[in-house]
Amino acid sequence: MSGSRGAWVRGGVVGVALAGLLVALVAWLNVRGEAPIAATSPAVDNSPQTLARGAYLARAGNCAACHTERGGAPYAGGRGIDTPFGTVFASNLTPDAETGIGRWSADHFWRALHHGRSIDGRLLYPAFPYPSYTQVTREDADALFAFLRSQPAVAQANKPHALRFPYNTQAALAVWRALFFRAEAFEPRAERSAQWNRGAYLVQGLGHCVACHSTRNAFGATGDRLDLSGGLIPMQRWYAPSLVGADEASVATWDTQRIADLLRSGTSPHGSVMGPMAEVVFRSTQHLSDEDLQAMAVFLKDLPPQPAAEREEFKPDAELLRRGQVIYDDRCVACHGEQGQGAANAYPPLAGSRKVQMASAVNLVRVVLHGGFAPTTAANPRPYGMPPFGQDLNDAEVAAVVSYLRNAWGNSAPTVSELEVLKLR
Amino acid sequence: MAQATVPDTLAQRLQACTACHGKEGRATRDGYFPRIAGKPAGYLYNQLVNFRDGRRRNAAMTHLIEHMSDDYLRQIAEHFATLDLPYPPPKADDAARPGQARGEALVQRGDPTQRVPACVQCHGAAMTGVLPAAPGLLGLPRDYLVAQLGAWRSGQRRANAPDCMAQIALRLSAEDIGAVASWLAAQPVPVDAKAVPASTKPAPMECGSAAR
Numbered sequence: 001m002s003g004s005r006g007a008w009v010r011g012g013v014v015g016v017a018l019a020g021l022l023v024a025l026v027a028w029l030n031v032r033g034e035a036p037i038a039a040t041s042p043a044v045d046n047s048p049q050t051l052a053r054g055a056y057l058a059r060a061g062n063c064a065a066c067h068t069e070r071g072g073a074p075y076a077g078g079r080g081i082d083t084p085f086g087t088v089f090a091s092n093l094t095p096d097a098e099t100g101i102g103r104w105s106a107d108h109f110w111r112a113l114h115h116g117r118s119i120d121g122r123l124l125y126p127a128f129p130y131p132s133y134t135q136v137t138r139e140d141a142d143a144l145f146a147f148l149r150s151q152p153a154v155a156q157a158n159k160p161h162a163l164r165f166p167y168n169t170q171a172a173l174a175v176w177r178a179l180f181f182r183a184e185a186f187e188p189r190a191e192r193s194a195q196w197n198r199g200a201y202l203v204q205g206l207g208h209c210v211a212c213h214s215t216r217n218a219f220g221a222t223g224d225r226l227d228l229s230g231g232l233i234p235m236q237r238w239y240a241p242s243l244v245g246a247d248e249a250s251v252a253t254w255d256t257q258r259i260a261d262l263l264r265s266g267t268s269p270h271g272s273v274m275g276p277m278a279e280v281v282f283r284s285t286q287h288l289s290d291e292d293l294q295a296m297a298v299f300l301k302d303l304p305p306q307p308a309a310e311r312e313e314f315k316p317d318a319e320l321l322r323r324g325q326v327i328y329d330d331r332c333v334a335c336h337g338e339q340g341q342g343a344a345n346a347y348p349p350l351a352g353s354r355k356v357q358m359a360s361a362v363n364l365v366r367v368v369l370h371g372g373f374a375p376t377t378a379a380n381p382r383p384y385g386m387p388p389f390g391q392d393l394n395d396a397e398v399a400a401v402v403s404y405l406r407n408a409w410g411n412s413a414p415t416v417s418e419l420e421v422l423k424l425r
Numbered sequence: 426m427a428q429a430t431v432p433d434t435l436a437q438r439l440q441a442c443t444a445c446h447g448k449e450g451r452a453t454r455d456g457y458f459p460r461i462a463g464k465p466a467g468y469l470y471n472q473l474v475n476f477r478d479g480r481r482r483n484a485a486m487t488h489l490i491e492h493m494s495d496d497y498l499r500q501i502a503e504h505f506a507t508l509d510l511p512y513p514p515p516k517a518d519d520a521a522r523p524g525q526a527r528g529e530a531l532v533q534r535g536d537p538t539q540r541v542p543a544c545v546q547c548h549g550a551a552m553t554g555v556l557p558a559a560p561g562l563l564g565l566p567r568d569y570l571v572a573q574l575g576a577w578r579s580g581q582r583r584a585n586a587p588d589c590m591a592q593i594a595l596r597l598s599a600e601d602i603g604a605v606a607s608w609l610a611a612q613p614v615p616v617d618a619k620a621v622p623a624s625t626k627p628a629p630m631e632c633g634s635a636a637r
Contacts, residue, residue: 071478282492335440337429344428346437370485371441375492382497384431385441388485392444 029178034115041105044146054147057140061206062284066090076154081127082235083220086163088127096153109145110138115183123173132208135186180221199299202292212240212276228303237424238275239360243300247308248358251301259297265379271348271355272374274367282375314414316407324404327397340409346384351409361402361416365424368398395421435504441489449508459569462508465620467558469502471634480583512564512614519567520611528608531601539596542629554620558634564614570606585633
């Protein structure tokens with residue numbers, strides 16, 4: 001009896017010790033590699049060149065998109081980012097001492113960007129894409145900090161996040177970070193050109209392209225920074241296509257100028273950016289230098305392409321397609337043409353379009369339901385619009401016309417159901 | 426196959442607008458979407474900016490225009506403002522609703538006891554709008570008018586401060602809102618209805634939209 005009890009006690013001691021070790025490991029994984037915060041704040045370089053550079057980098061990182069509420073003061077925070085775990089509210093980045101980053105030093109800012117920890121040591125939620133920003137150099141981080149410090153201070157208290165248990169605990173976040181985050185400097189690849197490396201730095205770092213163009217796992221973590229194989233953007237219900245898939249949005253066969261033009265103008269002969277990518281072009285990439293856009297293009301073009309995915313056999317319902325064609329001939333043909341060929345500089349071709357035939361029909365259905373405009377840019381200041389058809393066509397009609405687009409003029413893709421349309425209303 | 430060419434015009438570019446606001450921005454059959462054709466450009470521009478910047482809420486509107494420059498929004502406003510299209514006659518059932526006398530009194534004379542100015546003071550004696558930014562009140566569906574006054578009361582619709590319409594709507598009862606909307610919707614629109622130049626008389630209230 002006593003022997004067995006001794007074994008229990010010994011087992012308990014070992015268990016507690018193991019648990020303690022695990023906690024220590026998680027804690028260590030969360031702070032490894034961090035340099036101490038200097039007791040005296042490093043001087044901030046406020047030269048006009050540095051401020052201009054910081055402003056440019058803020059564009060490249062699209063900081064304002066999240067850190068500015070609709071119609072609110074720039075960088076004063078408040079926008080809610082919906083996630084499957086609840087809503088994370090972006091914080092105030094203006095130099096207000098009480099509510100913004102007025103008391104932060106450049107070291108604090110660097111620790112937030114590179115290590116994902118706030119001034120008070122709290123772990124930050126990765127809705128703030130520090131798993132990408134960790135690659136930003138210290139020099140760029142300092143320029144960003146100087147720029148943000150030069151903005152007008154706005155007293156606007158941060159909203160508390162509205163996350164469910166256990167996601168609202170620092171302990172859960174610590175475990176998440178131990179599993180999925182590691183602070184890492186960008187490592188240029190010596191065998192590649194400086195231009196390629198610049199593109200890689202922008203795409204993987206400030207550009208945080210992976211935040212959308214990757215599938216998130218059950219814990220909300222994206223793949224590797226180079227996993228740009230596409231994914232459904234949680235909560236927003238737009239599909240960010242694969243940037244490596246030959247049947248999605250790989251640009252391996254495009255010339256770099258066309259890629260750069262798409263990021264600058266928001267349009268290409270294949271069509272325009274829509275949804276979240278319209279926001280990216282509108283607020284971020286259209287403002288980047290030609291040099292940087294070319295660099296991003298060189299890098300994106302060089303991503304290792306994946307061949308088109310094998311598709312299961314499918315046989316579209318001829319009656320469904322016939323009904324879709326009737327709607328097409330009535331509503332769509334005037335702009336997109338009898339052969340789905342589109343209209344130059346105005347309406348994208350649908351015949352042969354990858355966007356139309358992608359495995360995910362989410363974007364196509366959404367564009368039919370809600371319409372949309374390409375973003376206005378200097379190169380495309382007056383975009384043509386797609387009308388919303390959601391109030392004129394019912395779910396069955398939208399399913400029919402989308403299914404028709406996916407199987408007309410040599411296109412071939414599985415049809416879309418009424419239920420899929422209903423879910424995207 | 427060669428691509429078609431389409432007209433290089435704003436009307437062609439803005440077909441996404443007329444899908445709901447009626448052919449050429451005139452009106453719609455289902456009685457909610459407001460006419461935009463012929464409204465003062467300043468008013469239309471303010472509304473577009475308000476939708477983009479969150480002072481007015483309509484998911485469909487915000488989705489369509491949220492990535493547009495001020496410059497394009499101004500061109501869009503000017504395009505629809507210049508359209509001169511006939512109005513349809515009012516729907517007969519609006520005139521049959523209760524509260525017509527109260528509605529007419531509020532529109533024409535206001536209610537000093539509630540500190541509600543007459544609509545005509547700012548929107549013009551003929552209620553066809555005042556340049557540059559006060560819209561006409563005729564030719565709009567009753568449901569739309571009720572929804573707007575309700576949205577001002579609840580803060581769903583806002584304008585640049587001082588938000589005079591929000592203050593007025595808060596002074597109106599639900600019955601008064603129904604009466605004003607019914608009476609306005611029942612009025613025929615005069616031939617050649619146009620926004621008139623601003624009056625030299627002082628406005629009864631300060632309005633943030635007017636200055637823009």
